[in-house]
Amino acid sequence: MKNSIWLLIFVNLLTFKTSSSFTIECNYRVVDYIDTVRSVYECGVKNVPILSENIVTNITGNHLNNKTNIDVTSIRIEGNSTLSFVPRRFSNFFPHIRAYIINSATFDTLFGDEFDEFSELEFLQFSSSKLASISSRLFEKTPNVIFLSLSWNQILRVGSDLFTPLDVTKIKYFAFYGNRCISKMEQKGNTTAIIEIINEIRVKCPYVNEPVITTTLTIPTITTTNLLTTTEDTTNFPTINTEQETTTSKTTTISQETTTGQNLTCSEKNVKELICEIKDNLKILYEEMQEIKNEILRMSANPCACK
Numbered sequence: 001m002k003n004s005i006w007l008l009i010f011v012n013l014l015t016f017k018t019s020s021s022f023t024i025e026c027n028y029r030v031v032d033y034i035d036t037v038r039s040v041y042e043c044g045v046k047n048v049p050i051l052s053e054n055i056v057t058n059i060t061g062n063h064l065n066n067k068t069n070i071d072v073t074s075i076r077i078e079g080n081s082t083l084s085f086v087p088r089r090f091s092n093f094f095p096h097i098r099a100y101i102i103n104s105a106t107f108d109t110l111f112g113d114e115f116d117e118f119s120e121l122e123f124l125q126f127s128s129s130k131l132a133s134i135s136s137r138l139f140e141k142t143p144n145v146i147f148l149s150l151s152w153n154q155i156l157r158v159g160s161d162l163f164t165p166l167d168v169t170k171i172k173y174f175a176f177y178g179n180r181c182i183s184k185m186e187q188k189g190n191t192t193a194i195i196e197i198i199n200e201i202r203v204k205c206p207y208v209n210e211p212v213i214t215t216t217l218t219i220p221t222i223t224t225t226n227l228l229t230t231t232e233d234t235t236n237f238p239t240i241n242t243e244q245e246t247t248t249s250k251t252t253t254i255s256q257e258t259t260t261g262q263n264l265t266c267s268e269k270n271v272k273e274l275i276c277e278i279k280d281n282l283k284i285l286y287e288e289m290q291e292i293k294n295e296i297l298r299m300s301a302n303p304c305a306c307k
């Protein structure tokens with residue numbers, strides 16, 4: 001039994017390695033959204049390939065005059081691209097994203113870590129999609145969101161603490177129009193009205209048995225790269241990000257251990273390393289499961305598309 005689990009994890013590592021990439025094609029332009037998000041330099045994504053891979057490994061498209069990836073502050077997935085997942089590790093290319101717009105996604109659950117990599121996010125529009133469930137921790141790493149539109153989904157379950165990290169008094173736009181458990185919006189930043197909507201969501205959209213994801217499992221997956229030692233991954237990424245991410249993952253655990261002054265015996269150390277490894281593997285399995293779920297969704301939408 002134990003062996004078969006390890007075999008499964010190993011097989012998963014192998015398949016993960018061979019299927020962990022896709023290229024995004026950007027149509028660059030300057031756009032205006034609301035007051036705080038003016039003249040943003042945007043990557044308009046057209047034709048996201050229908051794949052099970054969700055990690056962005058290359059970006060193509062011609063930048064406008066004198067602009068580079070660092071200047072990109074907005075990502076907009078065009079209506080024609082039907083997303084079956086939120087692309088991961090976009091931040092390796094665009095580290096300063098403030099606005100993210102998705103208007104046609106086929107999956108039904110936001111597990112909460114989807115936008116963690118964009119700590120500067122202010123503007124999130126995820127509408128005209130099939131969203132039904134939103135985890136409590138969606139904004140834990142993006143507390144500066146002040147424009148939120150989740151209209152025209154099928155929302156039924158919202159984590160009870162979803163809005164806790166946000167500063168409600170700063171929110172300018174708050175839309176949950178056209179959903180299953182709620183159909184309200186406030187477009188003028190009236191705090192009283194926003195609090196009323198939040199309270200209504202708490203009552204009408206309870207998320208019973210919300211899946212619990214621990215923080216360790218939702219750190220952006222650079223540990224995967226360490227584990228697999230893929231050379232292609234690291235060569236693409238701007239060095240700043242690679243450094244940032246490695247220090248937040250494995251090395252922190254190690255430095256914590258040494259600063260506590262405990263003299264770990266060899267076997268205790270091995271156990272700790274093993275636990276870290278298992279966590280990494282679980283993270284990979286979790287992502288694989290999401291991919292499988294997306295694949296099933298795709299197949300049920302279009303049975304002939306089965307690979």
Ligand SMILES: *[C@@H]1O[C@H](CO)[C@@H](O)[C@H](O)[C@H]1NC(C)=O
Pocket residue numbers: 058059060236
């Ligand atoms: C990324 O895509 C561009 C354009 O297709 C290509 O020239 C470049 O070699 C690719 N980079 C990698 C690392 O695959």
Ligand SMILES: *[C@@H]1O[C@H](CO)[C@@H](O)[C@H](O)[C@H]1NC(C)=O
Pocket residue numbers: 065066
């Ligand atoms: C781009 O940079 C060059 C040289 O720094 C400058 O002369 C030019 O005006 C810039 N173009 C734009 C559109 O900012």
Ligand SMILES: *[C@@H]1O[C@H](CO)[C@@H](O)[C@H](O)[C@H]1NC(C)=O
Pocket residue numbers: 046078080
């Ligand atoms: C979306 O698809 C329609 C029909 O296939 C096409 O006419 C339109 O140009 C596409 N829009 C974009 C932005 O690609």
Ligand SMILES: *[C@@H]1O[C@H](CO)[C@@H](O)[C@H](O)[C@H]1NC(C)=O
Pocket residue numbers: 190191192193196
């Ligand atoms: C703000 O919303 C509250 C509650 O809906 C309402 O009573 C109040 O008139 C609104 N204030 C303004 C300035 O619109």
Ligand SMILES: *[C@@H]1O[C@H](CO)[C@@H](O)[C@H](O)[C@H]1NC(C)=O
Pocket residue numbers: 261262263
């Ligand atoms: C840890 O072990 C080393 C080597 O056995 C020893 O020199 C050192 O004093 C120990 N440190 C502590 C804090 O016990």
